[in-house]
Amino acid sequence: MLPYSYTARNVVRAPARLVQLVVGTALVVLLVVAAAAFQAGMTRSLRDSGDPTTVMLLGLGSENSQERSAIFETVPGVAAAGMSGVATVRDRPLVSGEIYHMGLLGPARDDLRQGLVRGVGPLAVAVHGIEIIAGRFPGPDEIMLGRRAAGHLGLEPEQARLGAVLYFEDHPYVISGWFSAGGSLKEAECWLDVQDLMARSQRQSLSVAMVRMSSFEDVAEAELFATRRLDLEVAAVDERSYYRAMQGYMAPVRMMVWATAILIALAATMGGLNTLYTAFIARRRECAVLQVLGFRPWMIFLSLLLESLLATALGTSLALVLALVLLDGQQVVFTLGVFELILSPGVLLLGLATGLGLGALGMLTPALRCLGGAIPDGLRSA
Numbered sequence: 001m002l003p004y005s006y007t008a009r010n011v012v013r014a015p016a017r018l019v020q021l022v023v024g025t026a027l028v029v030l031l032v033v034a035a036a037a038f039q040a041g042m043t044r045s046l047r048d049s050g051d052p053t054t055v056m057l058l059g060l061g062s063e064n065s066q067e068r069s070a071i072f073e074t075v076p077g078v079a080a081a082g083m084s085g086v087a088t089v090r091d092r093p094l095v096s097g098e099i100y101h102m103g104l105l106g107p108a109r110d111d112l113r114q115g116l117v118r119g120v121g122p123l124a125v126a127v128h129g130i131e132i133i134a135g136r137f138p139g140p141d142e143i144m145l146g147r148r149a150a151g152h153l154g155l156e157p158e159q160a161r162l163g164a165v166l167y168f169e170d171h172p173y174v175i176s177g178w179f180s181a182g183g184s185l186k187e188a189e190c191w192l193d194v195q196d197l198m199a200r201s202q203r204q205s206l207s208v209a210m211v212r213m214s215s216f217e218d219v220a221e222a223e224l225f226a227t228r229r230l231d232l233e234v235a236a237v238d239e240r241s242y243y244r245a246m247q248g249y250m251a252p253v254r255m256m257v258w259a260t261a262i263l264i265a266l267a268a269t270m271g272g273l274n275t276l277y278t279a280f281i282a283r284r285r286e287c288a289v290l291q292v293l294g295f296r297p298w299m300i301f302l303s304l305l306l307e308s309l310l311a312t313a314l315g316t317s318l319a320l321v322l323a324l325v326l327l328d329g330q331q332v333v334f335t336l337g338v339f340e341l342i343l344s345p346g347v348l349l350l351g352l353a354t355g356l357g358l359g360a361l362g363m364l365t366p367a368l369r370c371l372g373g374a375i376p377d378g379l380r381s382a
Contacts, residue, residue, distance in 0.1 A: 018311060025315025025355050026322070028265045033323045033351040035261035037341040039254055041332065045339035046247045049184035050240030051129065053087075055222040057209040057234040064245050066100035070205040073097065075232055079209055083225045085218025086211060089126050094212035096120060096127040099197045101207070105168045105190060107159040112167065115153050116189045119197030125179075127212045128186060135162045135177025138192050143173040146187035147180050148338040151331040168192070169200045185243075188338040209234070308359040316355025320348060 057079060062069035076097035080086065086093045099119035106112035122137060124130075138144045143166055150160035158164070165172045173192060181187045194206075213219055219238050226236040328343040 022315040026319040029319035031261040036347040040342040050243040052240045054239045055211045076209045085221040096124040096210045119194035142176040144177040148187040152188040312359030
């Protein structure tokens with residue numbers, strides 16, 4: 001076997017080439033890790049947003065969009081009275097009539113951005129299972145923010161503090177509290193009184209009636225209720241199914257992210273492979289001399305493989321450190337809300353495999369060219 005010191009010395013004997021290879025490998029791995037973290041973060045956020053015991057009564061034809069849905073104001077009351085299996089708190093059925101609205105919000109009238117607003121009543125806290133982590137539930141002319149809403153709206157900490165003023169549709173609202181929703185997409189929403197939102201958005205109907213059932217088995221009762229009450233013109237969809245459908249809706253976005261990352265990574269990979277090819281093919285004479293000295297071709301091949309893996313491992317390590325520092329936990333805003341990039345062990349292992357795979361595959365062709373010819377031809381090569 002060739003000594004490991006020989007392999008290590010070959011890695012650093014051309015510093016400029018080593019830097020080029022390390023940077024190229026780091027770029028490829030960083031792009032793959034970013035795309036995988038995006039995929040993991042979006043998938044987890046959509047998955048955690050669904051509660052299988054909560055049913056959404058949506059308008060017929062709008063089963064896949066709360067924003068487009070419209071139902072009669074009487075639906076929540078009729079559902080509370082006529083639907084069996086509804087969970088209760090202090091003998092009050094957990095049914096919440098709500099408006100889901102994409103509106104303009106901001107810290108000033110001339111600084112407004114699109115945000116998700118939900119008009120709710122007090123029962124919404126129990127129906128959605130949220131936790132008020134600061135302040136209190138909003139009253140008239142007040143608004144409560146999810147813990148990721150500030151990031152969604154681009155607010156500074158001072159602009160999102162309790163007691164600060166947030167403008168919605170040119171009307172000032174005082175921030176009364178903050179809430180957490182277990183990492184779901186609801187954490188990007190702003191909640192205010194449903195009657196306030198109805199007046200500001202000039203709506204005469206609700207978007208959805210949220211119904212918390214006593215158990216998963218009772219969800220079928222909600223579907224039966226929607227089938228029987230054709231006059232209400234509603235469809236019953238459990239939250240988990242709704243957000244699973246949203247995963248399908250966002251599939252083109254995830255595919256676009258992967259396609260972009262792969263295309264850029266391929267360009268960087270070609271540069272890295274060209275660097276490896278140039279580095280190894282110029283050493284044909286060296287490989288021939290080693291064979292004359294008695295080293296078997298497989299020993300030389302193993303030394304070249306370790307040399308390539310050492311160089312790409314440096315780039316992979318650099319990429320993973322940068323990913324942990326720059327990407328982990330970063331918020332990404334999209335139409336349905338906000339989610340965080342997740343660098344799970346699986347994502348990091350994918351990055352590691354990408355970097356090492358690049359090193360292993362990139363050296364195959366030049367190594368075989370170096371070792372495949374006749375020894376005299378190798379000794380005569382420049």
